Amino acid sequence: MGNMLLDVRGLQIGATIHPPGEKSRDIEIVKGVSFTLEKGRVLGLIGESGAGKSTIGLSSMAYGRGGVRITGGEVHVNGRDILKLSPRGLRAVRGAEVTYVAQSAAAAFNPAKKLMEQVTEAAVHHGRCSREEAEKRAVVLFKKLGLPNPETFGNRYPHQVSGGQLQRAMTAMALCPEPDLVVFDEPTTALDVTTQIDVLAAIKDAIRDTGVAALYITHDLAVVAQVSDEIMVLRHGEMVEHGETDQIINRPAKEYTKALVSVRSIEHQEKKPAAPVLTVNGITARYRGTNFDVLSDVNVSLAPGQTLAIVGESGSGKSTLARVITGLLPPSAGKIDFAGRTLSPTLAGRSRDDLRELQMIYQMADVAMNPRQTVGTIIGRPLEFYFGLKGEAKRRRIQELLDQIEMGAGFIDRYPAELSGGQKQRVCIARALAAKPKLIICDEVTSALDPLVADGILKLLLDLQKAEDVAYLFITHDLATVKAIADSIAVMFKGRVVRYGTKTEVLTPPFDDYTDLLLGSVPEMRLGWLEDVLSSRRMESAGN
Amino acid sequence: MHPILKLVLQRLALGCLLLVAASALIFAGTMILPGDVAQSILGQSATPQALANLRAELGLDVPPVQRYFDWLGGVLHGDLGTSLTNRLDIADTMGKRLGNTLFLAFWAAIISVPLAIFLGLLAVRYEGRWPDKLISGVTLASISIPEFLIGYVLIYFIAVKLRLFTTVAMINDGMSLGEKLNAIALPVIVLTLVVLAHMMRMTRAAILNVMQSAYIETAELKGLSSFKVIARHAFPNAIAPIVNVVMLNLAYLVVGVVVVEVVFVYPGMGQYLVDHVAKRDVPVVQACGLVFAAVYICLNMIADIVSILSNPRLRHPK
CATH class of the missing domain: 3.40.50.300 (P-loop containing nucleotide triphosphate hydrolases)
Structure with a gap:
């Protein structure tokens, strides 16, 4: 154990489903998954929908969405099994030691409250700092995440800022209480490629600067390759493969991982132009x-x-x-x-x-x-x-x-x-x-x-x-x-x-500016792609 | 112009228009009522000449459309006309009655609205468990029992058996506030029981609807307690539907209290209206109808405006 921040052992998660016209029945979503995460490391959880990756992510906060229940196993956070905690003890973990960034920040922010109030809420609620300190910290985070006008950004309501900005604000909200672990649940999936690259870079910088550990959940292997230290591939609630990012991307051991890495295998010969329909x-x-x-x-x-x-x-x-x-x-x-x-x-x-x-x-x-x-x-x-x-x-x-x-x-x-x-x-x-x-x-x-x-x-x-x-x-x-x-x-x-x-x-080539930006923003499945793109952009803007 | 100001002004204009339409309906409605005031004042044995004279004196021989506009013009100047039966100025008599009705409605609202919202929040907090079922059961039972029955049951058990409060809710200007409250305690309880269920059920449903939202999950994952999640994150987003039902019930407290006023012999608007319908005193009936319509339209307009104001998208446009 030692400095293990998160230690999941034999995690089993189930749910009761109610298919239309049939009897309700129990299903297994996660079938005995184990992994550990050290302080300051980033673990990517990858798999198709239904693989149980979000469910596993939320279990690190002992939370089950809808009718989802954790039915077996242990989840140790900072050395204690949070599944055995009382509701009050659990609330002390949520939002303080472990925080969460949802897929759709647009839906995850309360439309009736200003961003600042929501970003600082957890930190203040858990007594981690005073409201003034939390607001100062939020402004620092807004700046770090590249949000416009960081001093006044928090005075706005969620509907007044764009989707990409909300996703960054959600990251600020997760980092504000200075947690030990952040669960990122498909944070860039709902964004355009050109926005995704900025948010991805902002998240990566913020993780590096704060030294927080993270679970990064996504179905896009090219994205997770940019931010994580190690990757766990999941399928049907079971672990397929778990290893360092470099090994998973470049030398996958299992057939399923190989299929994921080599996806987009379609070759299509372009047809000759003809009379239009x-x-x-x-x-x-x-x-x-x-x-x-x-x-x-x-x-x-x-x-x-x-x-x-x-x-x-x-x-x-x-x-x-x-x-x-x-x-x-x-x-x-x-x-x-x-x-x-x-x-x-x-x-x-x-x-x-x-x-x-x-x-x-x-x-x-x-x-x-x-x-x-x-x-x-x-x-x-x-x-x-x-x-x-x-x-x-x-x-x-x-x-x-x-x-x-x-x-x-x-x-x-x-x-x-x-x-x-x-x-x-x-x-x-x-x-x-x-x-x-x-x-x-x-x-x-x-x-x-x-x-x-x-x-x-x-x-x-x-x-x-x-x-x-x-x-x-x-x-x-x-x-x-x-x-x-x-x-x-x-x-x-x-x-x-x-x-x-x-x-x-x-x-x-040669491309016009916009096509260039669009093509350059598509994540590639290789390590260091994000840095390459960002540094080439920085050079360009310095050159101009 | 700020879009919200525009919306509010639109609502106000619409409210005025609605009130004019309501006045026309009320006037037309009272016109087609069977019966004749002159006949009912003079009795069956009156001569045709006497009836015609009285009609001319009361202005009943003028064409209805002209009478409507005369009446409407008077109303706009604050003149509701004079009662046909006792020749008293309607505005004066009704002012006192309306004051009494509003006094009763005010205290019933002060108790029932916060109680209903609190019970609604409580029902959400313990959704599907026994406190939720108990609250729903009791409030649904109280709305299902006719109010006069609740009234008599309360009179029997509380006033007669326990000797608390008075059975007859007569109030007058000479009474202190404490005496007045003592007098209206029973009708306030009855009214509270009648309007509680609606508001509580709507609060519960509106908040449960909001509880499905992703931002509620966000709040839960911040480690907030259930009640804080409901009160701080769910309630502000459920205000619009709740306010609508609250206002409908407040309107009911003013407009629909006839039965309770009769049971407790309370000198309010309801009794006033019922008395004069019996006497075919058309101007009083028209005036009462108009005041009721105004109360209804005003309260619903307030509900509309509060709904608009509670929407941050309208309050803070991009």
């Missing part, structure tokens, strides 16, 4: 009641059976472009040509064939399906609506579609709640395909999925493109995805297309 001509659009253009003069085109990737940060107008093309938002200028005809700007003015040939797949497969309908009903709806299929013919066609998305006959009577995230997205793909479209707009379809699952979806989309000769307008902020599947790329920034051409053209 979709042409977007000088589209300018704004939302009602606002006085600025969300899109200004957007010109792109897309050939049949090819993929055009639209990339950019949140707020760059990518999804708005999709809304304009589908007719949900009539543009204020410009026109859209599709399959040899000009589309009506409004949804009401479009024919049934216009609707059929232009389908959409969304980011959140969960909310894009009616939870009360079976997979068969969901896929069968476009078959009835567009082709009037009924009875046996419809059932046969649903079966074909299910085969195409590599899901068996057993799924036809299942409900969405019984499917995994990847399966749900596959059902949405089948629903879009059922209409026999010429173009499918894919809006961040893999963003909510784990890397391995996302990889499967991308492969499926490419196979389907080959078989059905359907074009994809692929909206994403993930450049790795773009490299994997695009034939041509449009980079968007503040409602304008700043760079547009075939994949090779767009991804070959």
Whole structure:
């Protein structure tokens, strides 16, 4: 033991689940995981969703989310088993010895209270220092984390600052009580790549300067490689591999870790430009009641059976472009040509064939399906609506579609709640395909999925493109995805297309500033990448 | 203009408009009531000539639309008209009655609102356990029993058996505050029991809803005690729905106390209204209706404005 800060032995965590229409039953989430963490070290916990990494992170505060319970094992913090503490003793640990940084800082801050009050609350509550001292410390932390106007930053309310700033403020909140251990739960997952890199650097500096130990939870191996000293790979609640970061990244021992390291294995040959099926001509659009253009003069085109990737940060107008093309938002200028005809700007003015040939797949497969309908009903709806299929013919066609998305006959009577995230997205793909479209707009379809699952979806989309000769307008902020599947790329920034051409053209230097920043911000799976990027940026800004 | 000022002004304007609409409805409603004041004053044996004279004297022969605007004009000048039956100025008589009603409502509110919110917080703290069930059970039972029954039961057990407080809640100007409070103790208890459940249930539901939020988890992981988490982090975000229900119940304390006033023979607005409906005294009924409508609209407007003010996004725009 000695200077072990955190010592987890044989941790078992369970929960009671209540599947719809079935009896409640107990499941095991974590099945006997053990690890130790020394003072000042950073351990990365990595795995897909459902691997139990967040649950393990929270167990270091003896906390279970929802119906989650710690059913066995020991969790020693600073030499005592916190699972045996009274509620009062436990509260003395939480927020003082161990603190927590949540994935979505936007939701984790109380909207009704000023940031300063929330940042200093734990330190003051636990009597670690007076309010004045805590506020002074918070300002120092704000400065260290690179927040604007650190002196007055705390006077703002959460809704008055950006997502990246909130994530840094949450880190300040976790560090303010001078804890021994901070649990970072996917702190950069919800951010744009360009923001992620700043937050990541800020977190890394803060960890180094304060000498605090950390559990860093993420599903992105490239991110965790930048901040952690050691990595533990988890799958289905069990440890797969645990070692120094260098060993895990460069010499993984287990098959699963190798798969994680080598993810994005898709090779896609760029197709030759051809006569377009979709042409977007000088589209300018704004939302009602606002006085600025969300899109200004957007010109792109897309050939049949090819993929055009639209990339950019949140707020760059990518999804708005999709809304304009589908007719949900009539543009204020410009026109859209599709399959040899000009589309009506409004949804009401479009024919049934216009609707059929232009389908959409969304980011959140969960909310894009009616939870009360079976997979068969969901896929069968476009078959009835567009082709009037009924009875046996419809059932046969649903079966074909299910085969195409590599899901068996057993799924036809299942409900969405019984499917995994990847399966749900596959059902949405089948629903879009059922209409026999010429173009499918894919809006961040893999963003909510784990890397391995996302990889499967991308492969499926490419196979389907080959078989059905359907074009994809692929909206994403993930450049790795773009490299994997695009034939041509449009980079968007503040409602304008700043760079547009075939994949090779767009991804070959010289770059414009924004594309350079975007490409440079994608985490690479090698040690020291973060430092390299930051130092090269510093040199550039010094040179200017 | 600050957006919040704009919103508040909008609400105020809307409130005024609503009040005018309510006045028209009240006037129209009393117009279509069956019966005739002149007939009820003079009795069945009155001659047609006498009836016509009295109608002319009371201004009942003027067309209704003109009468409405005359009435509305008077109201805007603070003149609610004179009672048809006893020829007294309505504003004077009603002023005293309204004062009594507000006195009763005030004390009932002072007790019931904090109690309801505290019980709501307590129910959240012990959600699903026996204190929650006990609080819910008792308050639901008290709202389910008709208020006159609660009134008589309290009179029987507290006033008659235990000889505490008085059975008849008569108050007058000569009484000291202590004597007045002693007189209205029983009706205040009845009213509290009637309005408690609504407010307590809403507080509980609104806070439980907020308790699902991620920032509550953040607060728990700071090591705060459960009650602190609820009071400091959940309650401020649940104010809007709670205030709405509180205001509805306050309105009920002013407007809906007829039964309790009758049971305890309390000289408030409710009794005043009921007496004059029986006598077909239309101006009094109209005036009472208008005052009730104004109270309702005002309290709901306050609830709206408090909801707006409690939203930090509106208070502190980007």
